[in-house]
Amino acid sequence: MIAAPAGARAPTPTPREERQGQRSVKNRSHPPAAETPPTIPGVRYRREERTRTVTTVINGEPRRTPETYHVYVPVPPRDFDRALLVGVTSVAVAVTTLSVAWSTASIGDLLGTVVFSAIAYGAAAVFDAAWITCMAIEWLDRYDQARAKGARTAGWWALAVAVAAIVAHGWIRGSFVIGCVGGAVSLIAKGLWVVVMRHFAVPLGEGPREWLRQRRAEIAAERAISAEAQRLDGARAYHAAVYGPTAATMQQLARMQGHSEDKPEQTPREAGELLASELADMPPTRAIRIVHESRPDLAPAELADVLRQYGQDVTELDVALVLGIARPPESGAPRTPAAPQPEAAAAPRDGHNNDPRPAQDPADRIVDNVLAGADLTAADAVRRVRDALPRHTSTQIAAQLTRCGFDKVTDGYVRTVNSRDRNRSTPKPTAVPEPPARPRPEPNGPYL
Incomplete structure (x- = not known):
């Protein structure tokens, strides 16, 4: 470093060096004038240190260092409304506390004449606790006046009972006036809270009130469902832990579902089973009329066969008598139900039935009727027989179609058609299903 000659003056710093020196000074207590916002007349400010x-x-080495400075923050005006509201609420709380103390002492002294003091004063605290609790519920329902009405009414009744007990205590002690004044303390406390809650409970319009009601109902439903689901899950876990595999109902349900998938043709059996159970318990006359309204194309003999399959022991003569169907004239001998007219053999119809054997079974006649007079494909024939005989299995349907000339239809093909139809979105016609074929009983129907 070369020293400056003696007597030489130090060089004058340039303006740029002066600005750098000013920025190098740290811990400034006051910001420059450019950083201080101008004050607004009439607004109070508070000086804060940040x-x-x-x-x-320093010496050409920059470092990040903290710097303390002060700013002036505007102070909001004092909120006298909030201060007054806090004061009123505090006064109401204080008056309520004194009211509880007075009523408990008065009613406790009244009850202490017949029971122990501890029990008497404990029971005396119930009087004011009742109307205070009702008032709390009224506060929670302040935006739903219909719900708050019940709590408000109950609170006034509880207050009336407490005031009556205080007045009775003064009357028994020989000072009815003191009893009335003591009862007024509880009335004043209740009145203060009525004023405070009326200030907060702003009446809402019809739209906001209905919106809040619906939202409250949705949240209540979610809470109830969550609580019940948690309770049921806990019960299931408890049973699984205590009883072990015997409580695992999900495995049983899975096995039942797999069994139903193995037999898709049994899916539409619910309506038939329900109808069979209902027809079996009906009077014969009513059962005949119901089945006739559902299948008016059936002859009396066919209708009797269908009803016998559902558990109704009726004959062709019974059906003809109930429906009022005219029969050919008979001899003058009296007609008895024990000797019904013989059933006529069903005439062969045009269709796919190439079997020369006449169809004596009711199911065979039904299949011949649904397949007669139409040029059907194998899939359409399967659907018609399935709809006419919903209780038949795929093997039985395949046997019927084979009898009618559909040689290539097997039970596997029937299950394939049923599986495809279940995947379609279009619903199937809900016709009255036919029952499965049963052994035909003797034609000795009841007298109608």
């Missing part, structure tokens, strides 16, 4: 990080350069 800290920020700046870059300090």
Whole structure:
């Protein structure tokens, strides 16, 4: 480093060096004038001390250092409304506390004449606790006046009972006036709370009130469902832990579902089973009329066969008598139900039935009727027989179609058609299903 000659003056710093030196000074207590916002007349300000990080350069080495500075923050005006509201609420709380103390002492002294003092004063605290609790519920329902009405009414009745007990205590002690004044303390406390809650309970319009009601109902439903689901899950876990595999109902349900998938043709059996159970318990006359309204195309003999399959022991003569169907004239001998007219053999119809054997079974006649007079494909024939005889299995349907000339139809093909139809979105016609074929009983129907 070369020293300056003696008597030489130090060089004058340039303006740029002066600005760098000013930025190098740290811990400024006051910001420059450019950083201080102008004050607004009439607004009070509060001086606050803050800290920020700046870059300090000494001997050409920059460092990040903290810097303390002060700012002036405007102070909001005093909220006298809030102060008054806090004061009123505090007064109401204080008056309520004194009211509870007075009523408990008065009613406790009244009850202490017949029971122990501890029990008497404990029971005396119930009087004011009742109307205070009702008032709390009224506060929670302040935006739903219909729900708050019940709590409000119950609170006034509880207060009336407490005041009556205080007045009775003064009357028994020989000072009815003191009893009335003591009862007024509880009335004043209740009145203060009525004023405070009326200030907060702003009446809502019809739209906001209905919106809140619906939202409250949705949240209540979610809470109830969550609580019940948690309770049921806990019960299931408890049973699984205590009883072990015997409580695992999901495995049983899975096995039942797999069994139903193995037999898809049994899916539409619910309506037939329900109808069979109902027809079996009906009077014969009513059962005949119901089945006739559902299948008016059936002859009396066919209708009797269908009813016998459902558990109704009726004959062709019974059906003809109930429906009022005219029969050919008979001899003058009296007609008895024990000797019904013989059933006529069903005439062969045009269709796919190439079997020369006449169809004596009711199911065979039904299949011949649904397949007669139409040029059907194998899939359409399967659907018609399935709809006419919903209780038949795929093997039985395949046997019927084979009898009618559909040689290539097997039970596997029937299950394939049923599986495809279940995947379709279009619903199937809900016709009255036919029952499965049963052994035909003797034609000795009841007298109708």
